[in-house]
Amino acid sequence: MSAVSAPPSASGPPAVRSRGLALGVLATGMLMNVLDGSIVTVAMPAIQDDLALSPAGLSWVVNAYLIAFGGLLLLAGRLGDLIGRKRVFLAGTAVFTAASLLAGAAGTPAVLIAARFLQGVGSAMTAAVGLGILVTLFAEPAERARAIAVFSFTGAAGASIGQVLGGVLTDALAWHWIFLINLPIGLAVLVLAAAVLPADRGLGLRAGADVLGAGLVTAGIVLGIYAAVEAGTRGWASAHTLGLGALAVVLLAAFVLRQATARTPLMPLRILRSRGVAGANLVQVLMVAALFSFQVLVALYLQEVLGYGATGTGLAMLPAAVAIGAVSLGVSARLVARFGERSVLLVGLALLVGVLGLLARVPVHASYPVDLLPVMLLAAGFGLALPALTALGMSGAGEGDAGLVSGLFNTTQQIGMALGVAVLSALAASRTDTLLAAGASRAEALTGGYRLAFAVGAGLLVAALALAAAVLRRPGPGPRLPSPRGRESAPPRAEERTGRP
Known part of the structure; x- marks a missing residue:
């Protein structure tokens, strides 16, 4: 047990077995958060019918979680640096697990929405420090690339897995089980995290209270x-x-x-001097906003236009999860080591432009093998883009700032998601209303609205691609950043991050 729970020391990183178990715990915690964000989408009609929710009330089942999660990430990340990232991770997992029990037992809209808000609080605490713990555990470039690929896979493919699981649970049992399934997972993460995550004392509240x-x-x-x-x-x-x-x-x-x-600032502005950190966060806002249309609007298109059920929708999205997982776990780390994060990111973004470009032409009476399966397979680009972008986003994090930079990266992700929800949903709805008023059928009007959203999403990805090519054009060392304790720490050199001269 001492080999498992021993914290990092000045003599080197924790034992390999300890770090492998810790990575598994961090990835499982992230997977639980991502699943909870996507598993709800296919269960929304069942929740609305059972609790007699209005459309506005139903939106708050998603919005309550999103607002708490996005709003607290930066604060939670900095608290991890100050009082210890392990403590914040454990506390967040406990809050999330308890809130899941409350959501599963909810019999009124008010209780469910309050539980979703608490789930967002817990998710913010765990997500904000997860990457910070990871980058301090894996300092060697090749190992860090592999660890980030595993961690990114949970975020990239977890959404599709959540849709499959949500459909199966809703159809086979009841919508309550999409929340209750978190209980055994959350308890297991708590027990294992207490044993295997490295203990850290933090900088102390005086360093940034x-x-x-x-x-x-x-x-x-x-x-x-x-x-x-x-x-x-x-x-x-x-x-x-x-x-x-x-x-x-x-x-x-x-x-x-x-x-x-x-x-003693909460977010020292020096962390934005890193070209990788600032550029990656800007690219992420555009990428995540665009990909909202893939994660959510494709599911709506399958159900509302093609008539798929909850389980069928999840299964239709499954090839995307498989493709993303195969690429992120199988080849992304090796490609980053050979070509560098920037090149891999650009290829991944180009593939994603193709995904939304094809969706912008989707017909009313689509054939899944012809019109949708190629889209699902091209989604493998996310398995390239996200690990590379994550590595760039964490490139300027020193030991005392890892939680803060992790919180910042997750915050921009949520901002991008909120913008995607607001802008693309509004555009799709407006276009649908216009087509209905012009006499189009419901299926034609909905398809027209989704096409517009997909086209705008493709435009956002083109902007992200151009920004990445311009701002991240040189993965060099950048300026030296003063650390929280007065030491200097520079982002890793290009050869340190890519594993090649």
Whole structure:
């Protein structure tokens, strides 16, 4: 047991078996979070019927989770650096597991929405520090690339797996089981995490206990995400959307000013000096916003236009999960080692442009083998893009900032998702209404709306590809970043990250 639970020391990283078990725990924790985000989508009609939810009320089953998750990631990541990432991971897993029990037992909309908010809190705590723990465990470039590939697979393929599992559980049992299934997983993660994750004391609250900054950034992100997800129903030009959006911008601007002047800032602005960190986070916003249309709108197209059931929808999405898993686990680390993160990212983004480009031409009466299966297989590009982007996003993280940089990377992911939900859903709905008013059938109108969303998503991916090619054009060392304890730490050199000179 001592070999398993021994923390890292100055003499070297933990034992190989310990790190392998720790990676399994971190990946399982991430998988649980990702599954919970996607497993709900195919169960929404059943939840709505059982709890008599209005369409607006049903949206909050998703929005409550999204707002809590996205709004608390940055704060949770910094708390991990200050009080210990293992403590935050364990606490988040406990909160998420308890909230899953509450959601599974919910008999009213209010209880379910409150439980979903608490699930978002727990997920934010575990997701924010997971990557931080990983990059401190795997310091050697080739090992880190393989570990990030495993970790990224849980995020890339977990969404499709969640749709399959959600459909099966909803059809075979009841929607309650999409939450109750988290209980044994969560308890297992708690027990194993306590044993195998390396203990870390953190920097101490005095190193960054910026209460005012924490309040500003959390309030700004929460309000921004809330304004975005509500814009689809209230309208982008409504006083509600514009007012809350403006307030969110003011709060985030005040946060940046606070971080520039605070003695112990919550988010030292030096972490944004890394070209890899800043560029990867911007690319991620565009990529995730675009891929919302694949994860959610394809499922809606299968059900609403082609008439697939919940289980059928999940199974139809399964080839995408298999392709993503095969690429991310099988070849992505080797390609990164040979060609570098930037090149692998560009190829992955190009494949994803093809995915949404094909979907933008999907017909009303589609043939799955001809029109959809090639799309699912091309989704393997996500298995290339996400590990490479994750490595770039964590490239400037020092030991004292790993949790913060992890939280920042996950925060931009949620911001991208919120923008995707708001913008692409609104565009699809608006186009559908226009076609219905012009006399099109429901299936034709829905397909037209989805096509527009897919086309806009493809445009966002083209922008992400151009940004990655321009901003991440040189994976060099970048500026030297002062560490939280006054030491200097530079992002890894290109040859250190790629494993080649």
